[in-house]
Amino acid sequence: MGEVPESHPRYASLMARKMLTDAAAAGMLADSALIAHGRGEAFDYLLGEETCEPARDSIAETAARLQSSEKCVISVNGNTVALAGSQLITCAAILNCPIEVNIYYRTPERMEALLSALHTQRQQAAEQYPELANEISNVDILGASPDGRIPNLDGPRANCHSDGILSADTILVPLEDGDRCEALIAMGKTVCVIDLNPLSRTARTATVTIVDELTRCVPILIELLMDDAGIHHPDWDNEKNLQDVINVMLRRFE
């Protein structure tokens, strides 16, 4: 893709692309992962590639839900590890919760590549946030030996850890698939997702949906979690939040 100067107006977007194509070369991604990223890019284009006000609200609500949970977990797939693995480990450290790899097209090679990438990222995160180095080093990285299953979901994507996804009351899961989101909600869990498509089944099913680009919203989430994120709103209206985001996108068309 060549060198891109930091001053390039689309620097962040081009860097995200590079992170993903590198991850694909490293065997971390399924065939369709780059296509999924491209779909996200199109919706981000409609957002003007910036975090909109309704997204700031859903990030704050997610921070509050995670902080006030009994037991939370951060669930990651290939694209998530490639784009924001180290940042999400930092979130997990602040929340004192595990991070769990759960992928749709599960193969031993991809799981190995992802777990290995997360171990490297955990070290990098500890260097980047020395004040949190201890907590970061203690973050559990789950996914290697799942001992539970998400009910009503077929295939290997249902596999999960009993001390991770299975027992958590609140899950932060960027870039989720619609089926699994529905299955987690059916289990009575609070599911906070990050999804650029406000019309997707995941976006419409989740408890709280952050419609924003991953590498842009996770730093905001970290900042909120570092402070006290405040109390969550039991009457959070996710549908209204999605409509507000759609209105932002509509203005782009008009």
Add this chain to the structure above:
Amino acid sequence: MGEVPESHPRYASLMARKMLTDAAAAGMLADSALIAHGRGEAFDYLLGEETCEPARDSIAETAARLQSSEKCVISVNGNTVALAGSQLITCAAILNCPIEVNIYYRTPERMEALLSALHTQRQQAAEQYPELANEISNVDILGASPDGRIPNLDGPRANCHSDGILSADTILVPLEDGDRCEALIAMGKTVCVIDLNPLSRTARTATVTIVDELTRCVPILIELLMDDAGIHHPDWDNEKNLQDVINVMLRRFE
């Protein structure tokens, strides 16, 4: 990606994905090609994955422009060859014009893979349309030894054939990059593009923009070219056509 039954509601979309991941494995695509396809998918989702009325108008206008041209050419890149190479060779046969490979990230290996794929597709097209077998076998496949350059365009993507893009008055170019589209328009050519993003620079710069999915609109184009496509409209209002498409997408949001 597993087997997908033809009855699957998203069969066409999943098949397109498979064609592209196969092409990537065969070395035909640049790193960013799958991401670009995903962007297109998002806009196609907003079209309801069907050819809208304004797209039918721009397909008809494109057919008429190609038929009434003095000298036309079909310019293809990696994604185009992967998704619709054989169909576009059929268009070229009906129009008695060459097909020319012109790619953004030009390497000898990719050019070789694409030219070889087109030669195979030319044979397949001749078998699929026996009544056109002779014309199809005679379609010139250009791109191997460019002897001209598109003015005001840097890098290897400016390379082209003097008996292809350089001397054509009308170019059909699916999935074009914005810079090259502008450069071709600046040369005074009629440029007909196929682009799912009605807001892209390519879509807004071209003479006629077909906002539709490639494998869906090219068969319609072939059918029109088989008949007499009628005369073109010198006062074609591309901007209005794009606005009509945008209105179709807006209805999806509402």
